[in-house]
Amino acid sequence: MQHLLSMNEVTHSHLNSIFTRANEIKDGTVDWAAKGTFAANIFLEASTRTKNSFYIAERRLGIDVVDVNGSDSSLTKGESLKDTLKALESIGVQLVVLRQPEQGVLQDLSEGLNLSIINAGDGTGEHPTQSLLDLYTISQEFSSFKDLHVTIAGDIKHSRVARSNAHALKKLGAKVSFAAPVEWQDESLSSEYISMDEAVEVSDVLMLLRVQCERHEEQHVSNKDYLSLYGLTVEREARMKRGSIILHPAPVNRGIEIDDVLVECERSRIFDQMSNGVAVRMAIIQKLLEGDL
Numbered sequence: 535m536q537h538l539l540s541m542n543e544v545t546h547s548h549l550n551s552i553f554t555r556a557n558e559i560k561d562g563t564v565d566w567a568a569k570g571t572f573a574a575n576i577f578l579e580a581s582t583r584t585k586n587s588f589y590i591a592e593r594r595l596g597i598d599v600v601d602v603n604g605s606d607s608s609l610t611k612g613e614s615l616k617d618t619l620k621a622l623e624s625i626g627v628q629l630v631v632l633r634q635p636e637q638g639v640l641q642d643l644s645e646g647l648n649l650s651i652i653n654a655g656d657g658t659g660e661h662p663t664q665s666l667l668d669l670y671t672i673s674q675e676f677s678s679f680k681d682l683h684v685t686i687a688g689d690i691k692h693s694r695v696a697r698s699n700a701h702a703l704k705k706l707g708a709k710v711s712f713a714a715p716v717e718w719q720d721e722s723l724s725s726e727y728i729s730m731d732e733a734v735e736v737s738d739v740l741m742l743l744r745v746q747c748e749r750h751e752e753q754h755v756s757n758k759d760y761l762s763l764y765g766l767t768v769e770r771e772a773r774m775k776r777g778s779i780i781l782h783p784a785p786v787n788r789g790i791e792i793d794d795v796l797v798e799c800e801r802s803r804i805f806d807q808m809s810n811g812v813a814v815r816m817a818i819i820q821k822l823l824e825g826d827l
């Protein structure tokens with residue numbers, strides 16, 4: 535694999551190889567540097583975690599990073615994204631980390647380029663590196679994905695995280711359920727949705743999603759009602775299964791998807807996800823540059 539565009543391309547064997555490398559990186563047992571490699575991080579949508587953890591991952595690997603953004607690059611003069619990528623390839627960039635708002639354009643964009651593209655989020659399409667760090671975080675708690683009950687809950691329709699994780703978890707043999715208000719359900723992922731009250735009682739992993747206000751044309755339910763109808767309240771958390779964990783890709787809307795006091799509760803792995811993101815992204819970059827994905 536030259537690019538990482540979708541979780542559909544990631545096999546069980548890729549997953550094992552990335553997780554093993556991420557463990558080696560964390561243990562300090564792998565000495566790997568890509569001196570002389572140039573990467574460009576192009577973020578045309580806002581980001582705190584993905585952009586900065588990629589930057590730290592790249593710098594830790596000795597990679598030089600050029601910053602290309604939507605406000606001061608020649609994208610503002612009307613240059614296409616494809617020509618921008620061709621330009622970067624021509625001046626010696628080997629790796630591009632790309633977040634941009636359009637779903638379904640990456641396959642075309644990546645064709646004919648002699649550099650690797652990592653999809654850092656394509657609109658409501660996919661977010662494969664988030665999925666890989668989510669799966670890695672789950673693997674730290676459970677010995678197998680087979681028959682693990684994972685519920686993905688919230689704004690499913692607008693969530694690239696839901697799409698990437700749903701594909702990957704089903705392929706790994708997990709039982710995947712979905713909980714969402716009717717307006718934010720996505721029939722292409724499932725036609726059967728469960729309530730949050732059921733989700734907390736059956737799930738080993740409860741994966742909450744951010745309410746993506748910036749992608750909504752209208753607000754169907756107030757923020758206060760959202761928490762009590764569809765979010766993780768203190769009362770619901772008390773009914774979760776023994777040993778179950780809470781994930782959220784963040785940023786978190788505290789008091790909407792999850793009660794403020796639960797964000798850092800014992801079951802929460804939300805900040806572990808962020809921390810794992812650096813090692814997992816280092817592993818992904820190494821594997822791509824080695825041609826071993």
Ligand code: CP
Binds near residue numbers: 580581584783784
């Ligand atoms: N989880 C995630 O993608 O966060 P950012 O938007 O801050 O990168």
